[in-house]
Amino acid sequence: MSEPVIPGRGGGVITLRVADALWVGLTAGGAVPTVSAALTCSPADARVGYVLLGGRVVTAVQAGRGQWGVAEAEVRRAAAELNAVEMDVRDLVRIGPFRGMPKRESMERMPLRWRERITWELQVPRDPERVPHSEGGRLHHLAGVDWRRILVEQTRAGAGRTWWLPRSVVRLLDAAEHAEAQWLQAARPRHENAAVTEQPSRHGQTQAAGARQTTGPDDPTAPLRPYNGELKGHLYSVLSRKPGISRTVAGWACAVCRTAPAAVLDHCHEHGYVRAPVCQSCNTQERPDHLYRNDIRVADRYMRLFHTHAADWLQHWHRCPGCRARTTLPLPHLAAWTASIACRSLRPTHRGSRGRTPCxxxxxxxxxxxxxxGSCLLTVGVDFCPSGEHRVLARVPYREAAERFGVWLAETAPAVAATAGPDRLDGLPARVRPVIADTSSEGLGLF
Incomplete structure (x- = not known):
């Protein structure tokens, strides 16, 4: 059995196996399930200088006799942060499958890229000889989180299977992926300097001459830049082709939640303008579930946007100059608003154990x-009625829906309504023109 503390190391450095037991013990009462070998089984690998626990990078140190360890205080801090995460198992975010298949070689190495790892685990047949095992059998974890226990798989006719995780876990893993990227970026200069004196060992590994291996930076995360409208008025079709755009987007904090790192450029599909950089969770949350091209279901997690932090979401949608000038929303969002707000009184209810519930x-x-x-018509209906009925609640002309939304916007978010233009629904241009012209062939100066 390993010693609780590595001999010759101060500062409360404990072995990886002891840290494993400490991690699972400290997180046993949390909402997010964890694994019992978070530091010793794939994809964790302390030999690269760190391990991921929840959304935190924990630096690993090397002592004599080939042992690796981590600071006990860092493990406790990561566990406390994870225990503070609240998880709503009904608030789900789709995480795949998406186009493209990661290669097995890339999944056996860092970095995390948790979406690709899940795709690989669920779609690619595994070689039993190459799969890490624990005492309890095969392990599946990401940053110490047992995602298998909370993964939801859904199958729809004609659409195949889809995978979903709770939104809080998606944000947690996105934070871990961002923290790891920042750690690697900060550690690169140190590793490059150390590579000058490194000599290969018999097993293909490298060791620094005359000293123990150095670890990563003391501060694994760099502060995210707040988004202040730098992309206002730009077309997504132009901006998305700029070199280095992904790296630039990752440096911003999400313009909606303002806490998670941005991952994508959210844009208006009707007018083509960039709204703002957002995280994967907010990008999924802001759109209703499309069934067909002109048909959506208005899920509860999306309906909450019109009630919880409505002013923030309305401001985000009106970052599109086209929507702001017309004082409206893109057609799918306007249809969802009409169903959940304008036609709320028309939705039937049924008697249940806790009173009457919406149909x-x-x-x-x-x-x-x-x-x-003039020819656009919105239809609001109900699916999965408990009494077996599938009824149409209302048919609302587009003009009427836009007028109702304008009135509601002025009452709900007067600051957003004050910046909007007159309600001009006629005379729309056949082609969208950028508010800010891109006249540089070398790319925008921002990048």
């Missing part, structure tokens, strides 16, 4: 286009 799941569909407001 089924709201569905919104439309015919026509926002470019021809």
């Amino acid at each position: 089924g799941v709201l569905r919104a569909s439309w015919t026509g286009s926002h470019r021809a407001p």
Whole structure:
């Protein structure tokens, strides 16, 4: 059995096996499930200088006799942060499958890239000889989180299977991925300097001459830049092709939640303008569930956007100059708002054990286009009615829906309504023109 503290190391450095037991003991009462070998089984590898526990990078140190260890205080701090995470198992975010298949070689090495790892685990047949095992059998974890226990798989007719995780866990893993990227970026100059004196060993590993191996930086995370409208008025089709755009986006904090690192550029699909850089969780949360091209279901997690922090979300949608000038929303969002707000009183209820509950799941569909407001019609209905009925609640012309939204916007978010233009639904241009012209062939100066 390993010693609790590594001989010759101060500062409360404990072995990886002891840290494993400490981690699972400290997180046993948390909402997010964890594994019992978070520091010793794949994808954790202390030999690269760190391990991921929750959303935190924990630096690893090397002592004599080939032992690796971590600071006990860092493990306790990571466990406390994880225990503070609240998880709503009904608030789910789709995490795959997406296009493209990661290679096995890339999954056996760092960095985390947790979405690719899950895709690889669930879609690629595994070689039993190459799969790490623990005393309890095969382990599946990401940053110490046992994602297998909370993964939800859904299958829809004609759409195949999809994978979902609770939103709080998605944000946690996104934070871990960002923290790891910052750690590696800060550690690169130190490793490059150390490589000058490194000599290969018999097993292909490297050791620094005359000293123990150095570890990563003391501060694994760098502060994220707040988004202040730097991309206002730019077309997504132009900006998305700029070199280095992904790296630039990752340096911003999400413009909606303002806490998680941004991962994508959210943009208006109707007008083509960039709204803002957002994290994967907020990017998934801001769109209703499309069933078909002109048909959506208005899930509870999306309906909350019109009630919880409504002013922030309305401001985000109106970052699109086209939506702001027309004092409206893109057609799918306007249809969802019409179903959940304008037609709220029309939704039937049923008697249940805890009183009357709303009927089924709201569905919104439309015919026509926002470019021809006079002929566009929104239809609000209900799916999965407990009594077996599938009824149409209302048919609302696009003009009427836009007018109702304008009135509601002025009452709900007067600051957002004050910056919007007149409600011009006619005379829309056939092609979108950028508010800010890109006249440089070398790319924007921002990048």
